[in-house]
Amino acid sequence: MDSAITANGIGAPTVDAAEARARISFLNFAIVAVQLGMVLVLLRQFQIESTAFIQLAAVAFAGFAVHAFLPLRLRLPFFTVLSIASVPLTLGLVNGLWLLAIGSSLIGICHLPISFRWRAVVLLAVATLLAAQRATLLPFPWTEAIWPILGSMFMFRLIVYFYDLRHENAPVTAAQSFGYFFMVPNVCFPLFPVVDFQAFRRGHYSVDAHETYQQGIDWIVRGVIHLILYRYIYYYVTLAPSEVTNPAQFMQYVVSNFLLYLRVSGLFHLVVGMLYLFGFHLPETHNRYLLASSFTDFWRRINIYWKDFMQKIFYFPMVFALKRLGTTRAITIATLVVFLLTWALHSYQWFWLRGVVLFAWQDILFWGVLGGLVVANSLYELKFGRRRALGKPVWTWRSGAMTIAKTYAMFWIICVLWSLWTSESLNDWIALWSALSGPYTAEALLFPGLALAVIVLGSIPKQKVETAKTPQAAHRAWLLDRAVAVAWLAGLIVVSVEGVHTKVGTEIATMVHSLRSGHLSRLDNAKLERGYYEGLLSVDRFNSQLWEVYSKKPSNWLEVENAGLKRFVGGFAQAELVPSFVSMTKYGTITINRWGGRDKDYAETRPPDTLRAVVLGPSIVMGWGVGDGETFEALLEDRLNKEPLSPRFKHVELLNFGVPGYQPPQQLVAFDKATAFQPNELFYIAAGREMHRSADYMAEVVRKRLPIPYPALQAIVDKSGVRADMDETAALKSLEPYKAEILKVVYDSLVEQSLKRGIRPVWIFMPQVRAGIWQEETAPTLKIAQDAGFAIIDLEDVYRDRDLETIRLAEWDDHPNALGHRLIADRLYQAFAANPDLIFGNRANAK
Amino acid sequence: MSDAVSEKIKDYLMREFLPGENPDELTTTTPLITGGILDSIAALKLVIFLEEEYGVAFEAHEVNRENLDTIARIVQLLIAKKPAVAQ
Numbered sequence: 012m013d014s015a016i017t018a019n020g021i022g023a024p025t026v027d028a029a030e031a032r033a034r035i036s037f038l039n040f041a042i043v044a045v046q047l048g049m050v051l052v053l054l055r056q057f058q059i060e061s062t063a064f065i066q067l068a069a070v071a072f073a074g075f076a077v078h079a080f081l082p083l084r085l086r087l088p089f090f091t092v093l094s095i096a097s098v099p100l101t102l103g104l105v106n107g108l109w110l111l112a113i114g115s116s117l118i119g120i121c122h123l124p125i126s127f128r129w130r131a132v133v134l135l136a137v138a139t140l141l142a143a144q145r146a147t148l149l150p151f152p153w154t155e156a157i158w159p160i161l162g163s164m165f166m167f168r169l170i171v172y173f174y175d176l177r178h179e180n181a182p183v184t185a186a187q188s189f190g191y192f193f194m195v196p197n198v199c200f201p202l203f204p205v206v207d208f209q210a211f212r213r214g215h216y217s218v219d220a221h222e223t224y225q226q227g228i229d230w231i232v233r234g235v236i237h238l239i240l241y242r243y244i245y246y247y248v249t250l251a252p253s254e255v256t257n258p259a260q261f262m263q264y265v266v267s268n269f270l271l272y273l274r275v276s277g278l279f280h281l282v283v284g285m286l287y288l289f290g291f292h293l294p295e296t297h298n299r300y301l302l303a304s305s306f307t308d309f310w311r312r313i314n315i316y317w318k319d320f321m322q323k324i325f326y327f328p329m330v331f332a333l334k335r336l337g338t339t340r341a342i343t344i345a346t347l348v349v350f351l352l353t354w355a356l357h358s359y360q361w362f363w364l365r366g367v368v369l370f371a372w373q374d375i376l377f378w379g380v381l382g383g384l385v386v387a388n389s390l391y392e393l394k395f396g397r398r399r400a401l402g403k404p405v406w407t408w409r410s411g412a413m414t415i416a417k418t419y420a421m422f423w424i425i426c427v428l429w430s431l432w433t434s435e436s437l438n439d440w441i442a443l444w445s446a447l448s449g450p451y452t453a454e455a456l457l458f459p460g461l462a463l464a465v466i467v468l469g470s471i472p473k474q475k476v477e478t479a480k481t482p483q484a485a486h487r488a489w490l491l492d493r494a495v496a497v498a499w500l501a502g503l504i505v506v507s508v509e510g511v512h513t514k515v516g517t518e519i520a521t522m523v524h525s526l527r528s529g530h531l532s533r534l535d536n537a538k539l540e541r542g543y544y545e546g547l548l549s550v551d552r553f554n555s556q557l558w559e560v561y562s563k564k565p566s567n568w569l570e571v572e573n574a575g576l577k578r579f580v581g582g583f584a585q586a587e588l589v590p591s592f593v594s595m596t597k598y599g600t601i602t603i604n605r606w607g608g609r610d611k612d613y614a615e616t617r618p619p620d621t622l623r624a625v626v627l628g629p630s631i632v633m634g635w636g637v638g639d640g641e642t643f644e645a646l647l648e649d650r651l652n653k654e655p656l657s658p659r660f661k662h663v664e665l666l667n668f669g670v671p672g673y674q675p676p677q678q679l680v681a682f683d684k685a686t687a688f689q690p691n692e693l694f695y696i697a698a699g700r701e702m703h704r705s706a707d708y709m710a711e712v713v714r715k716r717l718p719i720p721y722p723a724l725q726a727i728v729d730k731s732g733v734r735a736d737m738d739e740t741a742a743l744k745s746l747e748p749y750k751a752e753i754l755k756v757v758y759d760s761l762v763e764q765s766l767k768r769g770i771r772p773v774w775i776f777m778p779q780v781r782a783g784i785w786q787e788e789t790a791p792t793l794k795i796a797q798d799a800g801f802a803i804i805d806l807e808d809v810y811r812d813r814d815l816e817t818i819r820l821a822e823w824d825d826h827p828n829a830l831g832h833r834l835i836a837d838r839l840y841q842a843f844a845a846n847p848d849l850i851f852g853n854r855a856n857a858k
Numbered sequence: 859m860s861d862a863v864s865e866k867i868k869d870y871l872m873r874e875f876l877p878g879e880n881p882d883e884l885t886t887t888t889p890l891i892t893g894g895i896l897d898s899i900a901a902l903k904l905v906i907f908l909e910e911e912y913g914v915a916f917e918a919h920e921v922n923r924e925n926l927d928t929i930a931r932i933v934q935l936l937i938a939k940k941p942a943v944a945q
Contacts (some may be wrong), residue, residue: 174919178919209922211922215925292890307897321899323919325919326898327898327919328918328919330902330918331917331918332918338902338903342899393899399879399894399895401876401879401880401883401888401893401895402883822898
């Protein structure tokens with residue numbers, strides 16, 4: 012592979028030389044094609060990213076097979092057509108056409124036959140109009156689904172494109188322009204590297220085709236490895252700040268938070284690897300960023316495209332503009348401005364992807380501190396220089412040890428800085444440090460040891476193609492790189508085969524099984540769940556798959572939340588449904604009766620010969636996302652009246668007292684209200700993680716200094732030591748050890764009050780429509796309910812053998828849809844039919 | 859003449875950024891930016907050297923991989939800016 016070391020040719024290539032570079036022999040093509048087939052299997056086996064991406068990858072690989080044999084002059088147009096076709100193919104025809112139309116208009120403006128200054132003015136005007144639409148200040152005729160993709164295609168690349176048009180003399184073809192903006196596989200990824208237009212144009216078949224394709228496969232494989240590692244960290248290693256109570260967990264927290272970045276580096280490798288298959292020999296997107304040995308080194312290794320973008324558009328122009336102040340001053344000012352702009356542009360990016368402006372102090376702090384450190388490091392390098400090497404660096408024990416020590420220190424500094432950036436609040440981050448005063452066990456050495464091992468192994472110099480001194484050495488290095496990539500490819504495919512990993516043992520099999528699909532981690536599941544209860548939107552601020560789930564959520568999703576469904580009433584419960592409220596939603600009408608329940612307008616006094624049950628619970632009971640009459644409560648009531656199970660009662664009335672966002676302690680207030688309706692039965696619907704949600708709510712009550720009218724709960728609060736001036740994480744840490752006790756008080760109180768009034772208390776467990784964290788507390792919760800004296804109906808398997816996606820309201824909303832409510836109603840009816848005494852018996856349960 | 863320019867640039871690069879390295883390993887096609895020898899600060903220092911040495915003026919958009927990645931490309935740029943350099 013001589014071409015590997017002569018890749019950087021001089022001057023413009025001749026047509027013949029370019030044609031020769033772009034050719035690939037049938038044998039080499041067959042080798043590449045086999046590897047691509049394996050890549051496709053790997054993508055499928057591990058369900059990399061999304062079904063849409065896997066389909067697009069299959070189309071792109073098929074396209075590659077055609078593309079590789081086209082005359083060179085037709086290859087870029089072919090890539091462009093494939094890229095344009097990928098848009099409606101992935102987004103649907105209408106959305107796709109809208110996106111293409113808006114994008115084409117933006118490209119067209121860049122080429123208007125007017126001066127650059129006026130083109131810039133027109134572009135800014137159109138961008139302002141689009142921004143107003145993105146912020147929903149102005150209406151738009153397309154759906155929200157296209158915004159993140161449109162944003163990812165144009166928010167930065169349009170700046171680069173316009174800049175290059177201004178400064179480049181070479182004419183730009185339509186294929187280059189459209190291929191650059193709509194490039195495969197951008198339509199699948201809201202997070203996309205800022206590919207440079209000049210690099211995109213000049214890199215096209217600038218290096219031997221076979222070498223380029225192989226490099227592409229290497230990067231795709233490397234990307235997939237990053238993504239699988241990311242999944243492992245995301246599913247198994249990440250911790251919530253409130254779980255960090257000792258030094259070992261502190262190390263785990265900061266390391267895992269930083270390593271979540273593997274998602275970005277994985278995606279970027281995958282994306283650029285695919286572009287290599289179409290001849291684009293682009294720079295690498297990341298360069299072993301865990302091995303950065305200084306702040307400037309870190310900035311140069313991580314997200315290289317971003318660094319290049321900032322350098323090109325802001326840094327160099329600013330340094331040149333300020334040159335009269337002296338090089339040192341110019342570099343200092345320009346570097347600081349670059350970091351300030353990096354922060355601002357993250358907010359700008361967030362706006363286009365999510366439609367809201369992001370402003371978080373931890374972002375400003377992170378970029379401010381990192382910018383200051385990079386400036387200090389740059390000034391040091393300006394004065395003293397830094398060591399560079401031609402070829403393979405000479406390795407001595409002394410130099411090796413120094414590099415490893417610097418890299419290790421840098422790794423931890425970056426981990427700590429990263430934890431500041433990703434924390435939900437400054438207080439949260441500060442509270443983390445108290446964990447270092449906890450007990451130091453051997454476990455505290457695990458992550459420092461692992462990090463050291465990775466850095467030592469990574470620091471051992473190896474022969475690289477670019478630095479090889481002879482063609483033979485370069486060829487050997489090239490072959491080794493290929494062999495390693497193919498070995499990973501084959502190894503991962505083998506491991507992913509069920510028949511293989513299930514033989515290794517249950518734990519490994521479970522782990523591999525979970526790594527084979529992309530789903531929310533237990534922490535993000537908890538955040539998603541918390542999002543329902545507390546309406547938190549900040550949970551998706553940073554670096555998590557939840558971010559992507561939320562990015563698909565329309566801003567007016569079930570707009571009733573903002574349209575007055577609930578009102579603040581103060582006291583322990585804080586809020587209630589607004590009586591006589593009516594709203595039309597996409598899923599049907601929501602009607603709240605005069606008593607503040609989503610139900611028919613029952614009389615306050617129970618009619619004779621009627622069995623009346625009050626149903627308490629959160630949004631699933633209220634019927635979030637289904638119309639009136641479609642809630643399981645309404646369906647069950649209807650069926651119990653049409654198909655009676657007991658001659659003792661002529662009528663059955665189920666009174667819906669479900670309130671979205673209500674936590675177990677709030678049900679005490681709801682129960683007090685419900686008893687005025689003289690029920691015979693209490694159906695308490697438990698919706699998962701009852702203990703944690705109880706502790707979480709009590710922490711909120713204390714922080715908001717709300718009255719606690721229940722002495723037993725007040726006593727727990729007192730002994731936990733939680734205080735109103737504590738931040739959220741510290742308050743949760745104080746109350747978490749008492750979560751079972753809090754729930755026990757709630758359940759005991761409900762049962763005791765029920766029995767006093769002759770009400771039969773029935774506890775019904777309702778699973779969420781997503782596998783995950785809600786399952787963690789099911790067994791102890793059920794035990795607490797049993798011990799309290801509830802009759803138990805466990806519906807944990809109500810969705811068994813069903814495709815959860817057909818039951819879930821939406822990807823970002825785990826509530827059951829109308830089908831889910833029907834399933835619940837049917838199961839409850841069956842449970843009552845199997846044991847009619849459960850609700851129609853003569854007397855209430857005794858403890 | 860362009861050989862003399864190449865030599866001068868090579869001398870500068872060796873002296874400023876690669877002290878102690880073997881000069882034979884730095885050829886006119888050795889990748890400088892992609893090879894990690896020229897970072898943004900080094901590129902700026904090199905540009906200032908070229909401006910002072912050859913009396914040419916660089917613009918911000920010219921400080922890029924395309925123009926500065928090899929000694930050969932640097933020489934090409936210099937010649938394009940000031941043809942007299944080649945004579």
